[in-house]
Amino acid sequence: MVSAAFADRLTKKLVLFDVDGTLTPARQALSPEMIAALDDLRKKAIVGFVGGSDLVKISEQLSVNGSNAVDDFDYAFAENGLTAYKLGKPLESQSFIKFLGEDRYKPLVNFILHYVADMDIPIKRGTFVEFRNGMVNVSPIGRNATIEERLAFQAYDQKHGLRGAFVKALQEKFPDYGLTYSIGGQISFDIFPNGWDKTYALRHVEDEEFDEIHFFGDKTYKGGNDYEIFSDPRTIGHSVTSPADTIRILAELFP
Ligand code: M1P
DSSP states (O other): OOOGGGTTSOOOEEEEEOSBTTTBSTTOOOOHHHHHHHHHHTTTSEEEEEOSSOHHHHHHHHOSTTOOHHHHSSEEEEGGGTEEEETTEEEOOOOHHHHHOHHHHHHHHHHHHHHHHHOOOSOOOSOOEEEOSSOEEEOSSOTTOOHHHHHHHHHHHHHHOHHHHHHHHHHHHOTTSOEEEEOOSSSOEEEEETTOSGGGGGGGTGGGOOSEEEEEESOOSTTSTTHHHHHOTTSEEEEOSSHHHHHHHHHHHOO
């Protein structure tokens, strides 16, 4: 039986999607083809997204003609599920700063800002640390970078391993903080308490006792921010190479 919440749909299957690289190109909007595929899927399954970004950014990408993304998806999980909605209604969540405490946060952010200041990279923009509800996002180039500047940074980072070295320095400096450092996007990495990866979102769906939980993501390799939920025994993981690949697999699984 489906629960009262989903009584209009005769399905016990949940399909969850990562956002960047899976539903949309990084930081860009849904294509008309993806909108049609999701509309069709929502007739056959319960549908949600699990993004690493905050809800404002994800909403910019997933809203269709001014609609609200939290209404267009059955489950909306931003910041790995630390911000969570079910059928448009907010679910309880926790916060990064409550977990860490101001006294431990301050040395961490001070170290990060010093490290960024000392980095010699071709260009720097603004917003090097973004403080979110469930995590802190750190970007050596800065979050205000344009799409072109992002791509240039990503290529430069691939060559020089800047983010990897930054993460290593943080792990060595704060070994007892209980934090995970996740390089999930193009220009930044996320910092959150151990266990607050995308599997965090799964606790919000447990009560529905779904028969199958599918997860689609592009960063499903070890170290990628989709790895934990992709390989979790509670999910059936699908590794995709692009939004077009997501549409292709959906057509096979849900004809
Ligand atoms: O969803 C993946 C990542 O997307 C953004 O990363 P970047 O700006 O580096 O491309 C960030 O919102 C990050 O938090 C998130 O994990």
